[in-house]
Amino acid sequence: MKYLIAIFIWALSTLAGPEAQAQASASAWDLVHPTGFDWQERVSRAQLAGDLLSRVQILSAVIPAMEPSQLEKLRSEQAKLAALGDDASPRRRGRLYLSKRFQHQSLLELVDQTLGALSCAANSRVVASEMACWAKASAFLLEEDRLDLGLSILREARMVPRDEDMPVTAQDPVVWYGEYGRGILNFILIPYMESFKEREVQ
Secondary structure, eight states, rough: OOOHHHHHHHHHHHOOOOHHHHOOOOGGGGGGGGGSOOOOOOOHHHHHHHHHHHHHHHHHHHOOOOOOOOHHHHHHHHHHHEEEHHGGGGHHHHHHHTSSHHHHHHHHHOOOOOOOHHHHHHOOSSSHHHHHHHHHHHHTTHHHHHHHHHHHHHHHSSSSSOGGGGGGSSSOHHHHEEEEEHHHHIIIIIHHHHHHHHHHHH
């Protein structure tokens, strides 16, 4: 069911009419190969955040919710390790970290955090608050190793579709999310911070 929702989201973005596509000129690719993207334009930043949101939403839609019994087992295992403290062996900690339960919960959390930060960036009306949201989004998108491990383990368990079975805009997230995160730094956050230096000179 969630995979059908992902296809629906992708189809809506693909089937938008020429007028709508013309208005949505800024996209995630402006963070990789900027072509006239102006970070100072609020409309462009909102369009970019919306495009990133749609891409992450497709991934989010195919990650199944965690079963309560699995979440309960995970929390029980985490509580036992916490109680052991320094006496918990690295091997035991490693087994938990690499477990399907832990990586499932970690991936859900990472995707939800990314969506929350991007939604904040898209809807904020105060520039300083918006930039804080962009900073959080960048930090989450740059967690490439966490994303890669979570997706690898869930795909091995056949809980998430193979990359080639995903809509084009949602393929290779391990490659592109990091690029998007660096693009946010280079083309939005750093120029924003540098604008304060220009004001000090004036």
